[in-house]
Amino acid sequence: MIKIAKIAFLTTVFTIFTAPLLIVAGVSLNEKKRMFFPPDGLSLRWYPEIFEEAKWAGALTNSVTIAVCAGLLAVSIALPIAYFLWRHRVFYAKALFVLGLVPFALPPVITALGMLIFWSQAGYVGKLENIILAHGVFLVTLPLVMISLGLESIDEELLEAARTMGADGRKLFTSVIFPMVLPYMIAGYAFVLVLSMNEYIISFFLGQHVTITLPVQVLSSLRSGYTPVIAAVAVMFILLAVVIFSLIARFSDLPKLLGAWSPKE
């Protein structure tokens, strides 16, 4: 009885979450420019338009460029902070760490407005690099937390052993520490990549209708009249998330990254 209730509950939750996404996938297959479900005629012709039609292709290029660079930026800021705190445990390192946690804790509209004012004061608006910098700083929290987890999991005895074998600070970092935190860096990078691709409000504020990213293009297309390309883009976003998170799950310890506690520790 309880078991049935539990299964019914879990199935309902999974269904409520999957159904809208499946319906969108169905809508993207409509043959004509309509939003029917079940689809009226089957066609994949909206998918190539993402790459062919200038406004979608441009938005896609912008989004991918921003996400790839913002990921690198976020990891490059996070790694020294995490290492600093782990190695030296000084107050200033802790302060930097907490400062790195703040952007993500604030609602994105605040970061968006702060950055917009900053760049308008500098007289440099609507640029791609503004969005890269904003995403890199806003999302720095994720690689910061993950790299710290990775560093904490390094066995102190291993470092001791490397030191007795004559490894100096630099050698220790390049041949022991770096390879051990690399999976966590990659996971952090992937999280930033996905979140940056999906981010709307910062891109909208900073893009100023000059640099347009995919989510911004989706909302503006929705407002100016429906096209099934929107549904196709939505499906692409869903697939991107599925692929990236499955890869993370495959190559690293996802429950641990998300804070699960294993009894062995």
Add this chain to the structure above:
Amino acid sequence: MSDATENTTVASVATEDDELVTKPGILGSIKRFPFSIYPTLMLGIFFFIPFAIMIAISFAHRTTSTYEVGFEFTHYARFFSPLFTTHVWVSVQFAALASLFALVVAVPFTFFISRFRRKSQVVSLVFVLCVLTLSEVIVAYSLSVVLGRQSGLPSLMEAFGFVDRAKSWYPSYGANLFGLSYFNIPFAVLILYPACTRLDRELTEAAQTLGASPVRTFFTIVLPMLEKTLLAAFILLFVFTMGAFVTPIWLGRPEDTMMAQLIADQALGRGNVPFAAALAVFFMLVTLALSLLTVWLRRSDKTGVAS
């Protein structure tokens, strides 16, 4: 003003957290690890300075087309105008309800998946992450497809003869609330997940050996143990929902306008940057205060579960 608040909060978090921390001063610290100059500059220039400018501008004087340097509380005084109070109240209601609904679904859901075998657990987590990271634009659009006349539930109702002519279910209060809750649930799951994996299995097993039903065990053992985590989760979700932007635009009515929209409208639509900045500063202070409360709650909870 807010710089000072931020510094003190940073200090209090840092000192409480770690007895191992030593205090050689900023320059001494950087000397120990020169690479720390780079993150200091990046966060300083692209995070701290923009916020400092924003705070300064919230006191600036608005001219007809732009703003000029000044020190006045005009923009903060507008907080007492109905424009502001109505939308804040609307946002608070939506945020509180959506967070509550999300928790009601997420608590049992997370509890169940934290007891799955590892492989199913990983698959469920991938699923949750996929939904969580989806753009607000994509989620709002997908839900509008489900609630729309041609493709979703209304047309299904028509097909089964419940209604004569299907009408779209959005924009509406309910659609907005549903969208916000939908968006909150995966976030709630990720907040609750660490605490659920830490719950001592032996306690629930003991309760059941003593004859308590699983439902009773859940309400008398599991929920009380999660009490502070739940409160912390509620606050985090509340803050997260207050920042919603696309969902109320797409699924809500004009009267369902929320905080983030108000800020965007003032800054971009009406060009009143100082008022938008004042709103953002207020929003930021409230958020920081609430976040610190959750840090404190979670810390005290950890010791509670461990003992």
